[in-house]
Amino acid sequence: MKRLMTAATLTLATLAAPMAHAEGPSRLVTVLTAPEPQTQLMAMVLNMQAVAQGKTVHILLCGPAADIALKEAPASATAGQPPKGMSPQGLMQTIMSKPDTKVEVCAIYLPGKGATPEVLLDGVGVAKPEDMASSIMSEDTQVMSY
Numbered sequence: 001m002k003r004l005m006t007a008a009t010l011t012l013a014t015l016a017a018p019m020a021h022a023e024g025p026s027r028l029v030t031v032l033t034a035p036e037p038q039t040q041l042m043a044m045v046l047n048m049q050a051v052a053q054g055k056t057v058h059i060l061l062c063g064p065a066a067d068i069a070l071k072e073a074p075a076s077a078t079a080g081q082p083p084k085g086m087s088p089q090g091l092m093q094t095i096m097s098k099p100d101t102k103v104e105v106c107a108i109y110l111p112g113k114g115a116t117p118e119v120l121l122d123g124v125g126v127a128k129p130e131d132m133a134s135s136i137m138s139e140d141t142q143v144m145s146y
Contacts, residue, residue: 025142027056029135034146035064037076040088043146048091051098058135059092060127062106065146068092069105069124089121096123104132 028050032043047057061069068077068089077089095101104127110116117126136143 025055025140027058027135027138027141029058029060029141029143031060031062031143031145032065033061033063037079037088038081039146040065040068040077041081041086041091043144044086044088044091044095046144047095051095051101056100057095057098057102059095059101059103060106060132061103061124062109066105066109069103069120071119071121093121096121106132 028047030043030047032040034040034043043059047059051057067074069092070077073089078087080087080090092103096103102125103123104125105120107127107129110119110126113119120126135141
């Protein structure tokens with residue numbers, strides 16, 4: 001009887017492990033610094049897929065990538081990319097319209113440009129380093145960086 005109970009317990013544990021692992025973290029933090037529009041767009045595509053899978057998404061834009069958050073963004077941020085003609089900024093705005101999403105520029109981006117938050121698209125915030133560090137370090141968070 002003891003062997004049967006041990007075997008049953010091991011079987012249930014084996015079956016449950018892949019299911020628990022398949023769910024994974026509930027949050028995705030993406031740190032995007034890449035200047036290339038194709039890389040920026042792919043980062044947005046993957047974030048959109050995470051949103052579609054019910055994940056909470058937090059995008060941190062730093063350096064040249066933060067330019068996609070500007071009201072007067074460069075053409076590279078607004079020009080459509082193949083194969084579907086989406087732009088990095090356009091898909092980012094679509095993501096921002098979804099629940100449980102946040103887009104922020106890094107804390108040093110605006111001071112580095114000599115600008116204020118008024119130059120950012122509505123809904124884009126400025127990250128607080130302590131909050132961003134806490135978010136990145138959370139056990140239920142997956143971090144991607146481009």
